[in-house]
Amino acid sequence: MKKSLFMLLLLFSICTLSAQQQNDSIASLYEKQNEVKLNAVMLLAGVFEASYERNLNEESSVGISFLTPYDNENSDADINYYISPYYRVFFGKKYAAGFFIEGFGMLNSIDRDYEVQESGMYYTYEEKSVTDFALGFGLGGKWVTKSGFVFELVGGIGRNLFQNDYDDSQIVGKFGFNLGYRFN
Structure with missing residues (x-):
């Protein structure tokens, strides 16, 4: 009786450890720390945007995008x-x-046209590159597959902080459908 009870207890503990290891390996697929992503919508529009993101914990992350x-x-x-x-x-x-x-914060450079009065009533327009810094917020959703592929839908709006003579638009935006991969 003692032998069969011992064997049953041993079998039960082995099964429990095996199930725990399987759950840990599935959870570790999602808990990888690094992500690289490309914005598929912007690629179609002739603009390259890449992102790197580092997951800090299960509820937060930091990252950087370049466009x-x-x-x-x-x-x-x-x-x-x-x-x-x-x-x-x-x-x-x-x-x-x-x-x-x-x-988010955003260091951005935009080409703007501004008026130059030549003589009399004739105006010409010259293009000037304007650099500014914006602060903003965004909303989105992220989905991660078991194999580590990331799908993300994001949109955000911000405001440039510095006034200048050449920039009439102070609002900036960012949006996209990002595809990427999560890894260690």
């Missing part, structure tokens, strides 16, 4: 580049995934 146009003929964007660090807080049940809110 620059690569097809100036087909792109309507006046933007030369932006570099945007951000911080995110997640509200999902999975590790650093689900609905999130984001606070």
